[in-house]
Amino acid sequence: MTKKLVLAALAVSLCAGVAVAADAVSPDVLQKVIASSWKEPDANNPAGVGPSWSGRLVQDDMQKICSETRNKPSKEQAAAISKAALASVKYPEDGKFLGDWKKGEKIAQEGKGLRYNDKPEDVGGNCYACHQIDPKELSYGTIGPSLKGYGKTLGFDEKAQKTVYEKIYNSHVSVACSNMPRFGTQGILTIENLKDVVALLMSPDSPVNK
Amino acid sequence: MKTRRLYEQATAGFAALCLLCAAGGPALAQEDAAKGIERYREMMADPFANPGLLYVDQGEVLWKEKAGEKNVSLAEVCDLGKGVGVVAGAFAELPRYFADADKVMDVESRILWCMEKLQGRDVTNVKKKAFSGAGEGGSEMEKLATYVGNASNGMKFALKLEHPKEKQSYAIGEKLFYMKAGPHDFSCQTCHSEDGTRIRLQDLANLTNAAGAIPAVTTWPAYRVSTDSVKTMQHRMSDCYRQMRMPKVGFGSDAVTALITFLVKTSEGGEVNIPALKR
Numbered sequence: 385m386t387k388k389l390v391l392a393a394l395a396v397s398l399c400a401g402v403a404v405a406a407d408a409v410s411p412d413v414l415q416k417v418i419a420s421s422w423k424e425p426d427a428n429n430p431a432g433v434g435p436s437w438s439g440r441l442v443q444d445d446m447q448k449i450c451s452e453t454r455n456k457p458s459k460e461q462a463a464a465i466s467k468a469a470l471a472s473v474k475y476p477e478d479g480k481f482l483g484d485w486k487k488g489e490k491i492a493q494e495g496k497g498l499r500y501n502d503k504p505e506d507v508g509g510n511c512y513a514c515h516q517i518d519p520k521e522l523s524y525g526t527i528g529p530s531l532k533g534y535g536k537t538l539g540f541d542e543k544a545q546k547t548v549y550e551k552i553y554n555s556h557v558s559v560a561c562s563n564m565p566r567f568g569t570q571g572i573l574t575i576e577n578l579k580d581v582v583a584l585l586m587s588p589d590s591p592v593n594k
Numbered sequence: 595m596k597t598r599r600l601y602e603q604a605t606a607g608f609a610a611l612c613l614l615c616a617a618g619g620p621a622l623a624q625e626d627a628a629k630g631i632e633r634y635r636e637m638m639a640d641p642f643a644n645p646g647l648l649y650v651d652q653g654e655v656l657w658k659e660k661a662g663e664k665n666v667s668l669a670e671v672c673d674l675g676k677g678v679g680v681v682a683g684a685f686a687e688l689p690r691y692f693a694d695a696d697k698v699m700d701v702e703s704r705i706l707w708c709m710e711k712l713q714g715r716d717v718t719n720v721k722k723k724a725f726s727g728a729g730e731g732g733s734e735m736e737k738l739a740t741y742v743g744n745a746s747n748g749m750k751f752a753l754k755l756e757h758p759k760e761k762q763s764y765a766i767g768e769k770l771f772y773m774k775a776g777p778h779d780f781s782c783q784t785c786h787s788e789d790g791t792r793i794r795l796q797d798l799a800n801l802t803n804a805a806g807a808i809p810a811v812t813t814w815p816a817y818r819v820s821t822d823s824v825k826t827m828q829h830r831m832s833d834c835y836r837q838m839r840m841p842k843v844g845f846g847s848d849a850v851t852a853l854i855t856f857l858v859k860t861s862e863g864g865e866v867n868i869p870a871l872k873r
Binding site for chain 2 (some may be wrong): 440512
């Protein structure tokens with residue numbers, strides 16, 4: 385009897401020991417915390433997780449791999465992510481990649497869009513949050529590289545324009561687990577918006593290339 | 595009076611420096627702006643000029659005020675981890691596991707729990723108004739959190755992480771920190787894993803190591819000049835998730851507590867300085 389009890393106690397403590405020492409969080413535990421922390425909307429929390437919001441807490445394949453690897457995917461993972469990213473790109477029907485750089489500048493400046501306190505009509509690329517673009521704008525971030533003179537550096541041919549379009553549509557085409565949002569794939573910007581931003585970077589007459 | 599005058603002087607100085615930014619070249623202007631902000635911070639770091647100090651006094655009054663169905667004060671019933679009513683040093687060891695609630699709690703979720711369970715208060719409005727709006731002069735929670743935080747000033751963050759639930763909270767916080775999600779694919783890592791980066795002109799803290807995390811984490815609640823009010827760590831987490839395009843995260847939720855556990859443990863040894871002054 386005593387022996388059995390000791391064994392049982394030993395088994396319990398071993399199990400507890402393993403759970404703690406491993407320090408790992410099972411997907412179930414994590415999902416429970418997420419479900420209890422971002423709840424259904426109610427009077428106190430109208431922006432809570434509703435039908436259109438709950439999806440934001442569910443990760444897709446890229447998000448899962450990049451979270452697990454802390455944005456350092458293996459070669460194979462990176463190749464798969466970039467392949468899927470390229471497959472997601474939809475191209476302009478007129479075959480033209482350059483829109484209006486002045487409209488592109490407005491999109492690059494705008495930080496609103498898709499937050500729970502934004503309006504549905506708020507659309508922004510918020511490019512200056514992370515990049516230097518028009519050198520006259522002093523308030524720019526440094527999470528991404530400077531894009532000053534981008535078109536001058538890459539060239540003004542259609543091939544370069546297409547590369548930039550794809551990169552903004554889904555940055556993981558060229559850098560798997562990039563920090564940059566997938567503006568086209570995720571529907572943050574429309575194809576027209578994207579062309580305007582491409583023009584800001586790639587038009588010879590854009591201030592970026594002056 | 596002195597506070598107001600210094601504040602006006604500092605604001606005027608800041609505005610003048612900003613005019614300089616527009617006149618000079620980009621690099622020079624930014625350097626000047628950074629210097630200006632630094633000077634502004636120095637002026638505001640004068641312990642008698644920080645408007646957030648008012649919250650410490652107001653928080654103390656609230657801590658000692660009888661309230662709720664049971665008509666008792668938090669000072670009489672609430673244990674923040676160092677014994678009932680003890681505030682000195684409590685913040686430096688939070689978040690921690692509380693057996694009475696069978697949960698890991700940070701300062702704000704613990705205060706909320708004490709109000710509801712021990713004072714017998716309806717906390718619906720405390721929760722709803724936890725983050726004060728412009729010109730409201732601060733919420734009850736902001737004042738209480740500032741008072742409790744301030745009572746650990748000069749002490750070093752020291753989380754024990756002995757209880758299995760504390761260890762689990764840390765591990766969940768770490769997972770959440772690296773969790774890319776939402777339409778913009780943002781995680782905390784996106785903005786807070788490198789030294790010397792910024793969003794627009796706002797410097798970002800590298801929260802993945804002690805050197806980067808300590809200045810950011812030891813200083814909430816802080817008086818924020820941009821909002822003219824004290825903001826807390828719960829607010830910082832909530833507002834980051836808003837900017838990350840995530841749904842609104844619950845006040846005092848387990849996810850936020852877990853993130854705070856992860857950040858405070860990363861800032862181990864950092865000296866508490868509350869309320870600090872921030873942009």
